[in-house]
Amino acid sequence: MEKATVVVIGGGATGVGILRDLAMRGVDVMLVEKQDLVNGASSRYHGLLHSGGRYAVKDQEAARECIEENMILRKIGRSCVEASGGMFVRLDSDDPDYEQQWVQGCKDSGIEATPITLAKAFELEPLLSKHVVSAYLVPDAAIDGFRMSWQNVDSAKRYGGRVKTYTEVVGVIKENNEVHGIKVRDYFTGEEYEIGCDILVNAAGGWAGKVAELAELEVGVQPDKGTLIAFNQRITNHVVNRLHKSSDGDIFVPHGSITILGTTSMSVPSAEDTSTSREEVEHLLSIGEMTFENLRNYRMLRAFAGSRPLYMPPGGASGRGASRGFAIVDHEKQDGLKGMFTIVGGKFTTYRLMAERMADQVCAKLGNKEKCRTAEEPLVPEVSEEAKKAARKYFPAYGTDLAATRLGPERFARVTETLARDPEKRELLCECENVTRGEVEEMAKELSSFRINDIRRRTRLGMGTCQANFCALRSASVFAKVGRDEAARDSLGQMKEFLQGRWKGIRPVLLGRTIREMEMTRALYELSFNVNGGEKE
Structure with a gap:
């Protein structure tokens, strides 16, 4: 045993x-x-590193925990955090009394909430609705879960x-x-x-x-499902929150080149329920466009959902009322x-x-008396500037820094050596996220990599603009050669699973250009390669 x-x-x-x-x-x-x-x-959420501002009125203990941990995670996980900053904005339809409660709550919770003029708010976020009447800056950030x-x-x-x-x-x-x-x-x-x-x-x-x-x-434990939408553009420069009581569709979080809008709150029987619907998408859009009026002009990549594990003591509240x-x-x-x-x-x-x-x-x-050290020691050492400078001649343009943050120093050194030794490994399997063949092969060697989707979570393979339209075929071919077992060598099954995972999130946002792209994907795989995806989830 x-x-x-x-x-x-x-x-x-x-x-x-x-x-x-x-x-x-x-x-x-x-x-x-x-x-x-x-x-x-932990991966099916908006990727917000909370300042605590969202809880400053109703749950100040949670607010204080958030601001303290926010500062710690910025220190120990620098390559995981995008310090974009946050902005809370009140619209003319929002309760002005709540704003005063929120300002006091932030002060009591130790959250720095700096009021700014409307001119400054529109300078920082030009796409904001003209219905914004007040704005504050807070130390929100984005984090890669x-x-x-x-x-x-x-x-x-x-x-x-x-x-x-x-x-x-x-x-x-x-x-x-x-x-x-x-x-x-x-x-x-x-x-x-x-x-x-x-x-x-x-x-x-x-x-x-x-x-x-x-x-x-x-x-x-009550699973509470939240649905989100990923847009293909960076709509905001900051994390933007509506300054009102927590509700659906009132947070915009920029991540790299995309923006995530979230989220809903719906009690579900099982945490396995990660389904999304067109109705949920329309609901989020209708609320989100109050903050960004031209929201529907932006292309949606996909919708996705996850379940919050809300603790339900006897007699406790549910949904947004739960702590x-x-x-x-x-x-x-x-x-x-x-x-x-x-x-x-x-x-x-x-x-x-x-x-x-x-x-x-x-x-x-x-009986272990050792003290916790997780708040002081960085998760991984950072890749040195010297190592990145030496690697730039082998990685694609703009790909070196991305690979360094994904891989960490040891894996980055091995991939750099591979790309230097074998130019064919420099091939881009995923142009959207600048993922090379060498990086995919490195991750495929991990003992925990059993599927292409496992590599996706480590590299963002297939998570960009084309949503695996091109990289599904390429990565399945590579994984079949370097995978460790029979499941990996089932290249057709791996490719179908990869594509179906992307399709699940695309289906609720099939509008305009997204429909045209999906027709291209269908033509490529079903007509050109005679690959039938089977029953759609």
Whole structure:
């Protein structure tokens, strides 16, 4: 039987944060995830690094946590954060009394909210609606959830942390009201086996309730689905928030060359529900165009959705009324089961704090007195300017810096050496995101890369303008040659899966130019290559 002192269930931001924290304290820790890492809520959100301004009125504890963690994440994860700054704007239709409450709430929460003139607001954001009547600057930012989470894993591995992806927990092993391990199933082979542990941490997000049921426990978690729209243009320079009570469609977050509009709030029975609809898209557009009046003139790339894992204590509120704070449940104290914890709720911005609080409790049980160091030590070293300068002759124009932030210093050095040695590896598999063949092959060697979609989450392959129109075929061909198992060598199946994943998000935004592009994709794959995508999801 494999064994670890602590097993963490769930490969989202909270889970990988706990993995890193415990590993840095010298704990023998293993993380298991039923799919690839960061496939749930930690990647299916607007990518906002909160200043806390959104919670300054109704939840000042969450607001204070956000602003403190905002500053920490900027320091330890510099290559993951785009420090765009944020702006809260009130429209003439919004409640002026709320503005005064918000200003005081920011002051009480320690959030710097600087009032600016309308002239300055329109200078910074020329596309804003003329119905804006007041504006404030706040320290919001954008953050790459994929990259931040993977860098946590890289950091944890340096300290001995272990990760198993595509490993689903199907049972909790316990005896005499004490946890002794878990039973898991390999996603690809169906093989079931056991992993022993002294402490089990349930960090499964929207699935935390189902994991608790495996131990015959009950944890109140309500999956709350939020739908978002990705636009192909950078509509804003700052993160722009409506200055009113939190509602649907009132946040615009710029990421690189795109903008994400979000989000909705809808209680759903299962966290597996990541469906989107044209009705939801129209709903978001109708609200968003109040802030940016020409919103419908911009091309939409796709719609996507994720489920917030809202903690639901008995008698608690639901939906937007529920707290965005987090809770830790010690099941020994609450249910008499020794050796099991559950952590639920929270936000991506506060994942590191959540991990610290959880690791503190675990270490107290283990008698480990090491202090948390995750707020001081960078996740990964930065690629030096010298290394990037030397690599520019091999990478495509504008691609060197992008690759450096995606890869980190060790992988970047290996890919640079590959491109220098073999010019054919400089071929661009994805022009939209400047991803070279050498980078795809490097990521395909990772022990956790089983599918093209796993590489997509690490490189942004297929996530740009053409939405895999061209790179699906190219990447499937390469992955078939360098993949580690039979699944990888099923190039047709890999390509279909990749395209279908993109189609799922494109379908709700089939308007104008998007329809024409999808017809081109259909012609390319179905007519030219005789590839039938099968039943559409």
